[in-house]
Structure formats: structure tokens, C-alpha cells
Amino acid sequence: MDGRDKPGHDDAALRRTAKMRTADTTHTTRYVSTGPARLHVRVAGEGPLLVLLPGLGRPASDLDPLAALLVAGGYRVAQPDPRGNGESTGPMEGLTLHDLAADVSAVIEAMGGGAATIIGQAFGNRIARMTATDRPDLVRAVVLLGCSGKVQPTPAIAEAIRLAQAVDTPADVRAHAVRAAWFAPGHDISVWLDGWSQAVMQAYLAAAAATDTASWWTAGGAAVLIVQGAEDVSAPPANGHLLQAQIGDRAALVDLPGIGHAVGVEGPDVVARVVLRYLTGQPAVDVAPR
Numbered sequence: 001m002d003g004r005d006k007p008g009h010d011d012a013a014l015r016r017t018a019k020m021r022t023a024d025t026t027h028t029t030r031y032v033s034t035g036p037a038r039l040h041v042r043v044a045g046e047g048p049l050l051v052l053l054p055g056l057g058r059p060a061s062d063l064d065p066l067a068a069l070l071v072a073g074g075y076r077v078a079q080p081d082p083r084g085n086g087e088s089t090g091p092m093e094g095l096t097l098h099d100l101a102a103d104v105s106a107v108i109e110a111m112g113g114g115a116a117t118i119i120g121q122a123f124g125n126r127i128a129r130m131t132a133t134d135r136p137d138l139v140r141a142v143v144l145l146g147c148s149g150k151v152q153p154t155p156a157i158a159e160a161i162r163l164a165q166a167v168d169t170p171a172d173v174r175a176h177a178v179r180a181a182w183f184a185p186g187h188d189i190s191v192w193l194d195g196w197s198q199a200v201m202q203a204y205l206a207a208a209a210a211t212d213t214a215s216w217w218t219a220g221g222a223a224v225l226i227v228q229g230a231e232d233v234s235a236p237p238a239n240g241h242l243l244q245a246q247i248g249d250r251a252a253l254v255d256l257p258g259i260g261h262a263v264g265v266e267g268p269d270v271v272a273r274v275v276l277r278y279l280t281g282q283p284a285v286d287v288a289p290r
Contacts, residue, residue: 147239
């Protein structure tokens with residue numbers, strides 16, 4: 001939390017800003033090299049640094065609407081494409097989450113200005129937590145959009161996830177699976193009907209399997225904000241409550257009613273409200289999507 005005094009953020013204004021700013025937010029492009037990897041990073045805004053990490057196999061642009069709101073809230077937002085996605089390149093075999101965390105650390109160092117808050121959607125928050133563990137000097141706080149790692153989805157939902165991500169799933173079956181696995185009723189699923197990188201998914205799942213969950217689960221000693229969909233069946237909310245119970249006062253937790261697994265994609269406006277309150281030192285509270 002940056003501790004700056006700011007007025008309260010008006011919800012309707014945030015929604016209007018998201019619609020207007022997503023398309024016309026001015027980005028600069030950076031390329032950050034770290035070992036054999038070269039990362040494509042889009043940066044927008046001025047202020048304390050936030051680093052947004054997308055979900056498994058997803059492009060950084062997934063979180064553009066959320067990024068626009070955070071920029072409007074007075075923050076500098078960096079969105080690196082994961083290695084193997086978009087213009088980001090690097091070895092994809094023999095990885096661990098430590099390697100992926102080193103990519104994020106390199107981005108923070110390249111931006112300058114000291115420690116950052118890392119906001120990770122779904123699998124991205126595993127990398128965020130690993131970064132906080134490995135490089136506590138670079139991480140001010142971690143925001144988990146969804147919280148997975150210990151409590152697993154049911155076999156039926158695991159199968160829906162597989163169908164949603166597989167390249168050969170018929171379109172109608174894919175749409176049903178995407179809705180069942182990742183979105184609460186009534187939300188637009190179109191953004192996650194395509195755009196998955198099979199190579200990135202395979203490499204990152206292998207990296208997670210090669211890394212002890214206990215090594216990243218608690219995010220080192222960083223402050224943690226858990227923002228999870230109450231309707232999330234892929235990363236059941238019990239994960240967030242388990243983590244909060246384990247790390248105590250370091251964690252603040254907000255369960256969002258009417259939101260599923262695609263937290264930052266489904267509800268960028270409500271997520272922005274919660275995150276902006278937290279970053280300015282206000283209590284994290286349950287805020288119903290509007």
C-alpha cells in the first residue's frame with residue numbers, strides 16, 4: 001500500500017473511464033532482457049508501479065480494461081507478455097516458477113522506482129507469489145485475482161477446463177465449457193473462447209509441477225490482497241480462506257459475489273474499486289458487482 005491520501009473513487013466514473021480509456025490508453029513499449037529471455041512490456045500511466053500478470057496461456061491484453069482503470073486511478077501499470085506469448089521470447093523447457101519469477105523481477109528492475117505491487121490473474125498470481133518470495137526487495141504487495149494451489153476443482157470442472165483449452169474442441173462444446181469452468185452466469189465469455197497459447201500452457205504447467213507449492217504459497221513475507229470470485233469453481237474460494245488463515249494479518253480477503261474464475265476479466269470495475277481502496281490504505285471490503 002502506498003499510503004497516499006486520495007479521495008474516494010466514484011464507481012460510475014470508474015466504469016465510464018474503463019470504457020473510454022481501454023481503447024485509447026497511451027502505452028509505451030519496452031523490451032526487457034533477462035538471461036536468454038526477452039520480454040515485451042507495455043507501460044502506461046504515472047505513479048507507483050503495478051505489474052499485471054495474465055492467466056495461464058493468456059496474453060497480457062486480457063487485463064487491458066483493468067489496467068486502464070488503474071492508470072486512471074493514478075498508477076503506472078506494466079503489462080509484460082509472458083515468455084512464449086506475443087513478442088516475448090525465451091527457453092520454454094526445463095523451467096520452474098523461479099525462472100518465471102525472475103522474468104517479473106527483471107521487468108520491475110527495468111522500470112526503476114523501487115518496489116512494485118504485482119497483480120496476478122489466476123496462474124499469474126502463482127508467479128507473483130514466487131516473485132515476492134524470491135525477491136522481497138522488489139515487491140511491495142501482491143494482489144491475487146483468484147487463489148489456486150491447494151483446493152482443487154471437481155473432476156467435472158477439471159474436464160470442462162480441458163475442453164475449454166483444447167485446440168480440437170467443437171465451438172459449441174467449447175463455449176459451454178468456458179462458461180461452466182470460468183464465468184459466473186450472465187457474463188460475456190467471448191474473450192476466453194480463443195487466444196490460448198498451447199505452448200505457454202504446457203511449459204508453465206510443467207514449471208509449476210517442478211516447483212514445490214510450499215515455496216510460493218505464502219508469497220514470502222509480502223502483504224497480500226486476495227480478490228476472488230465467490231462463484232469460482234476452478235480455483236475454489238476455500239483456497240483464499242486457507243491462505244488467509246495461514247498468514248494471518250498479512251492478508252486481506254474480498255469474496256466477490258456474482259464473479260467466477262476470470263476475476264479481472266469478468267469484473268474489472270469492481271476489482272479496480274477493491275484494489276484502489278487497498279492501495280490507498282482503505283479497508284478491503286466486500287463490494288458487490290454493479
